[in-house]
Amino acid sequence: MTHFKVYREDRWPHMFCPGCGIGTTMSCFQRAFVNQGIDLDKTAFVSGIGCSSRVSGYVYADSLHTTHGRGLAYATGLKLANRDLDVFVFTGDGDLGAIGGNHFIQACRRNMDLFVICVNNNNFGMTGGQASSTTLHGYTTSTTPGGNPEYPFDLARLAAAAGANYVARYTSAHPKQLIRVMEEGMNRKGFRFIEAWVACPVYFGRYNKLKTPVEHLEWLKENSVHIEQMKADGRTSEDDIDLHVAGKITVGVIRDAERKSYIESIEGDD
Amino acid sequence: MMGEELFLQGNRAVVEGALYAGCNFYAGYPICPSTEILEIMSTRMPETGGTLIQMEDELSSIAAVIGASWGGAKSMTATSGPGFSLMQENIGYAVITETPCVIVDVQRGGPSTGQPTLPAHGDIMQARWGTHGSHSIIALAPSNIKECYELTVEAFNLSEQFRTPVIILSDGELAHMRERIEITDMPIVNREQFPEGKVSFPVDPNEEGVSPFPTFGRGHRTHVTGLSHTIVGYPSEDTEVQGKLIDRIIGKIENNKDTICKYEIINPDAKHLLVAYGIPARSAKDVVLNREDFGLFRPLTVWPFPSKAFIRATEDVKSVLVVEMNEGQLFREVERHACRAGVENVGLCSKLDGEMPTPQDILESHADMEVDQ
Numbered sequence: 001m002t003h004f005k006v007y008r009e010d011r012w013p014h015m016f017c018p019g020c021g022i023g024t025t026m027s028c029f030q031r032a033f034v035n036q037g038i039d040l041d042k043t044a045f046v047s048g049i050g051c052s053s054r055v056s057g058y059v060y061a062d063s064l065h066t067t068h069g070r071g072l073a074y075a076t077g078l079k080l081a082n083r084d085l086d087v088f089v090f091t092g093d094g095d096l097g098a099i100g101g102n103h104f105i106q107a108c109r110r111n112m113d114l115f116v117i118c119v120n121n122n123n124f125g126m127t128g129g130q131a132s133s134t135t136l137h138g139y140t141t142s143t144t145p146g147g148n149p150e151y152p153f154d155l156a157r158l159a160a161a162a163g164a165n166y167v168a169r170y171t172s173a174h175p176k177q178l179i180r181v182m183e184e185g186m187n188r189k190g191f192r193f194i195e196a197w198v199a200c201p202v203y204f205g206r207y208n209k210l211k212t213p214v215e216h217l218e219w220l221k222e223n224s225v226h227i228e229q230m231k232a233d234g235r236t237s238e239d240d241i242d243l244h245v246a247g248k249i250t251v252g253v254i255r256d257a258e259r260k261s262y263i264e265s266i267e268g269d270d
Numbered sequence: 271m272m273g274e275e276l277f278l279q280g281n282r283a284v285v286e287g288a289l290y291a292g293c294n295f296y297a298g299y300p301i302c303p304s305t306e307i308l309e310i311m312s313t314r315m316p317e318t319g320g321t322l323i324q325m326e327d328e329l330s331s332i333a334a335v336i337g338a339s340w341g342g343a344k345s346m347t348a349t350s351g352p353g354f355s356l357m358q359e360n361i362g363y364a365v366i367t368e369t370p371c372v373i374v375d376v377q378r379g380g381p382s383t384g385q386p387t388l389p390a391h392g393d394i395m396q397a398r399w400g401t402h403g404s405h406s407i408i409a410l411a412p413s414n415i416k417e418c419y420e421l422t423v424e425a426f427n428l429s430e431q432f433r434t435p436v437i438i439l440s441d442g443e444l445a446h447m448r449e450r451i452e453i454t455d456m457p458i459v460n461r462e463q464f465p466e467g468k469v470s471f472p473v474d475p476n477e478e479g480v481s482p483f484p485t486f487g488r489g490h491r492t493h494v495t496g497l498s499h500t501i502v503g504y505p506s507e508d509t510e511v512q513g514k515l516i517d518r519i520i521g522k523i524e525n526n527k528d529t530i531c532k533y534e535i536i537n538p539d540a541k542h543l544l545v546a547y548g549i550p551a552r553s554a555k556d557v558v559l560n561r562e563d564f565g566l567f568r569p570l571t572v573w574p575f576p577s578k579a580f581i582r583a584t585e586d587v588k589s590v591l592v593v594e595m596n597e598g599q600l601f602r603e604v605e606r607h608a609c610r611a612g613v614e615n616v617g618l619c620s621k622l623d624g625e626m627p628t629p630q631d632i633l634e635s636h637a638d639m640e641v642d643q
């Protein structure tokens with residue numbers, strides 16, 4: 001199985017719930033990684049805390065499972081100490097957008113040489129389905145029983161605005177496209193950010209009439225619109241992400257830039 | 271550098287000590303009175319081939335330092351009160367993952383923003399217990415500029431030898447005063463590397479309880495987690511695994527106190543024993559040099575407290591007086607050992623206002639104890 005070219009056989013089966021989109025994201029990553037022929041011995045994986053952040057513990061490579069929200073800061077130190085390592089970060093919407101929000105925008109701003117995958121399940125899965133900073137307006141979670149009064153972050157646009165070189169978003173209903181943008185990101189420099197919206201039928205789904213994985217996947221598919229389509233339709237970014245205002249999840253490559261990466265900047269041009 | 275004489279500020283002495291020890295990664299965030307360490311490092315790191323990054327806060331500074339250590343660097347950060355508070359969770363991560371790194375806390379008056387430019391020793395207990403959970407820690411307290419330099423070298427050596435974070439407890443006074451110091455040769459310790467190659471776990475800990483370090487990027491494919499973990503590094507909820515892990519990481523420090531602990535004793539036969547560390551120890555020394563009936567026990571290693579040596583030093587003393595720039599944080603530790611040793615009179619000379627206790631303050635506190643002279 002190609003799986004165990006990337007993941008640890010002795011830790012299988014993984015801990016994720018049936019229908020959880022982290023599995024899909026892992027499969028996509030594994031495909032992209034193997035297609036690109038990257039040597040696991042020249043990589044390191046870093047993560048924070050959460051279900052999504054547990055992926056680092058399944059990758060058969062040097063891996064650092066750190067503290068909640070701080071994965072990017074650990075990864076920054078690791079990358080700078082050994083610049084030959086390709087450093088990958090797995091994170092969740094809570095880990096990255098809530099507790100780790102500042103590290104996220106700062107690492108994008110620095111254009112730090114990291115490849116980051118955020119599994120966005122619109123809630124805190126590990127702690128039992130509380131609202132996160134990407135929970136949609138009006139949606140229900142265990143801490144927003146009357147509907148979420150807050151508005152969600154658009155993590156991909158945040159990354160792009162903060163200066164990340166490569167930013168793309170798809171959902172677990174778009175595995176092929178996810179693999180494609182992951183591979184493209186692996187061929188870019190600086191901060192590469194892949195946001196994967198995924199099903200969390202056990203928590204987010206249960207509270208929002210998306211109880212089965214299939215229902216959840218269909219919901220993701222129906223509510224996604226490609227960025228080119230969105231432009232053609234004359235839609236604005238304000239229609240974006242917040243499904244409550246009849247917006248859509250914009251998918252596709254949100255930014256593909258060639259700013260010097262942090263390491264290129266400190267090492268100079270010679 | 272050997273034999274060279276330098277006229278240094280405390281913060282610069284810390285930087286030069288770190289570089290001597292082989293520090294090649296620094297991450298930090300500015301805060302008084304530690305800021306010069308970051309600023310001086312900003313030129314010294316590139317000069318010596320190392321890496322410096324100014325992070326967005328202290329949470330990320332210590333995180334980057336730990337990450338860099340796994341990348342094979344000898345890494346350090348420096349901060350002061352508010353920043354030290356922010357670092358606590360990740361210091362615990364360094365403890366449980368057994369990551370060598372050095373944290374300099376240039377103490378200032380608190381709580382909260384407190385007195386940014388005045389010295390204090392209010393972080394003695396935070397250094398010991400600031401991060402949650404059962405653990406042990408090594409913390410060193412310099413009293414002069416030479417020790418700012420030498421204890422920084424020592425901090426790196428201990429962190430490498432025992433695979434543990436080491437804290438240097440400096441303060442706002444030491445940070446900014448200047449003294450002439452002579453640089454002497456000191457041994458340098460580097461962490462024992464994991465044997466070359468793929469997962470050959472488990473590698474048994476040595477007799478000190480320390481396993482070799484599987485630096486990333488050498489093909490070991492190590493998993494490192496802040497969760498309780500087996501000897502292979504995988505997370506585990508097994509109570510036996512948790513018990514053994516915590517026992518070992520506490521034991522590797524507590525069982526090696528004879529190697530770790532440094533202290534100074536003056537006038538060992540005196541009737542009254544002063545206990546002081548850091549900058550107030552200078553006033554205590556002044557008392558001892560002028561009064562034959564006073565002796566000094568000065569722990570350079572505050573944590574773990576050199577209890578054996580201290581108990582020995584209390585033999586035949588009539589009183590023990592602890593001098594501190596806090597409300598008695600080390601006092602309680604000293605008192606319990608003094609009681610065990612049968613000393614009845616244990617007092618505290620405490621200064622909380624940012625002024626150093628003077629020799630006069632110490633003698634007055636001693637007079638207040640009303641012990642037979």
Ligand SMILES: Cc1ncc(C[n+]2csc(CCOP(=O)(O)OP(=O)(O)O)c2C)c(N)n1
Pocket residue numbers: 049050051052053068091092093094095096119121123124125126127132
């Ligand atoms: C400092 C700290 N606060 C809170 C927690 C508890 N906690 C663990 S995971 C988590 C949320 C994770 O959410 P997300 O990153 O979205 O990951 P998911 O489980 O949804 O994949 C929280 C709040 C923690 N471990 N540490």
Ligand SMILES: [Mg+2]
Pocket residue numbers: 050092093094119120121122123124125132
């Ligand atoms: Mg989540």
